[in-house]
Amino acid sequence: MNQTPPDPRRRRLADAASGFPERVAVVLYTCSCDDRDPVDTLAALRKHAEARDWVVHSELYDTDPITKTRTDRKAWPNAARLLKNRDVEGLVAPDETEIALYPRGKERLREWLASLPAFARYIGSLPSGAPGCAPEPMSDTATPWEGYRTGVLVADKETGVLGLTTGRNDRIITVKGLGGTAQWRADLSRLRIATDKERAGLGLAPRDVGL
Numbered sequence: 211m212n213q214t215p216p217d218p219r220r221r222r223l224a225d226a227a228s229g230f231p232e233r234v235a236v237v238l239y240t241c242s243c244d245d246r247d248p249v250d251t252l253a254a255l256r257k258h259a260e261a262r263d264w265v266v267h268s269e270l271y272d273t274d275p276i277t278k279t280r281t282d283r284k285a286w287p288n289a290a291r292l293l294k295n296r297d298v299e300g301l302v303a304p305d306e307t308e309i310a311l312y313p314r315g316k317e318r319l320r321e322w323l324a325s326l327p328a329f330a331r332y333i334g335s336l337p338s339g340a341p342g343c344a345p346e347p348m349s350d351t352a353t354p355w356e357g358y359r360t361g362v363l364v365a366d367k368e369t370g371v372l373g374l375t376t377g378r379n380d381r382i383i384t385v386k387g388l389g390g391t392a393q394w395r396a397d398l399s400r401l402r403i404a405t406d407k408e409r410a411g412l413g414l415a416p417r418d419v420g421l
Contacts, residue, residue, distance in 0.1 A: 240255065268292060280310070373388060
């Protein structure tokens with residue numbers, strides 16, 4: 211019985227995704243939700259890649275809210291092009307949520323990567339002081355935070371509705387509801403950071419790996 215020879219590229223991808231030291235090319239990508247310099251984040255991604263003997267082909271970042279679609283961003287299409295053209299074999303990023311926010315978007319991202327094929331490695335926590343999309347309280351007890359930035363997942367304490375912050379005027383926060391829910395405005399004291407349980411219900415990772 212004839213057997214199809216194993217695909218060397220797929221084998222290398224499997225090894226690379228598992229952490230084996232293969233000289234594969236990767237692209238680094240992060241989406242910062244505020245105006246801070248993403249240099250620290252890219253440095254952490256580069257360190258992770260080089261520790262596995264991967265070759266860093268490009269370092270790309272966007273400074274858009276994570277609610278903005280991937281195709282409408284400036285840098286992500288370049289990362290996607292590198293993966294599609296097979297200039298690189300993998301993607302290294304802080305968290306999948308920086309690329310795809312909602313469960314369906316994540317599913318499509320994974321399907322797309324598998325079709326190339328290409329692997330994605332998400333390193334989890336960011337270095338101290340690196341740009342992020344949300345504060346990182348240590349407990350799951352959500353409390354008001356005096357520094358909501360664009361793209362933070364919050365809950366309205368009066369209604370329990372979840373949404374993403376889109377703007378601020380002094381203490382008044384503008385929140386965009388999820389899944390087509392109407393936008394609303396609320397005083398800072400009326401909002402809290404979404405808990406890890408609430409995030410899990412949306413298919414999102416815990417807060418310590420980014421919103």
